[in-house]
Amino acid sequence: MEKIKGLDVNYVDYGNSEGDTILFLHGWGQNIEMMRPVGDALKKEYRIVIIDLPGFGDSKEPNSVWTLYDYVDFVHELTKKLDIDNPILFGHSFGGKISLLYASTYPVKKLIVCGSPFRKEIKKLSMKTKILKSLKKVPGLNKLEDVAKKHIGSTDYRQASKLMREIMVEHVNLDITEEVKKIKSSTLIIWGDQDRAVPLECAYELEKLIPDAGVVLYPSCSHYAYLEGLKKTINVVRVFLES
Secondary structure: OEEEOOEEEOEEEEEOOOOOEEEEEOOOOOOHHHOHHHHHHHOOOOEEEEEOOOOOOOOOOOOOOOOHHHHHHHHHHHHHHOOOOOOEEEEEOHHHHHHHHHHOOOOOOEEEEEOOOOOOOOOOOOOHHHHHHHHHOOOOOOOHHHHHHHHHHHHOOOOOOHHHHHHHHHHHHOOOHHHHOOOOOEEEEEEEOOOOOOOOHHHHHHHHHOOOEEEEEEOOOOOOHHHHOHHHHHHHHHHHHHO
């Protein structure tokens, strides 16, 4: 637990302390456990840092309505406190949008985003029941269902606190298209062709906007493609990071 921007923030820091650092940012309403399957698979080669973003998991809610830029400032402050230079960012959904904005502002060794919105979204994020159904389809991740039930409830706008609702509105309405064009780091874009939360067309738009980017498509996978195709994710990420 660290105190960042006046908030108690929960995170895990493990793996190879001599390797490059992969900083994982989870999606809206999620927590550290949703990123652990990828982090655990890469811990021999890399230092793994996974954060409970403020307002989620065991981290405190912000004291005021944060914009996405506030979350970026928070991540940057944490990297300084943990002596992380030029991190590899791995972000899913909301965490992916933060990662995109961070990489447009600060040096990033490499960037990996999964199902990440970047323009103004008309739809609200997936309902709790849809997310839980997606998780049930993920081989070997049934154990996460209890975690999901506990932590993903806040993805439902109606169940979120008033403050987090307002933060969600800020996030959903923020278009970062122009900022995305400034990203200089090599970028891997992972997407499920059955993603109902963020449409597949966004993946190819991102690929065009970022100078050095490529899409890896996961057939018959949802917004949680990176978990549904976990073995594929590990292999693709390893090749991408070693190239």
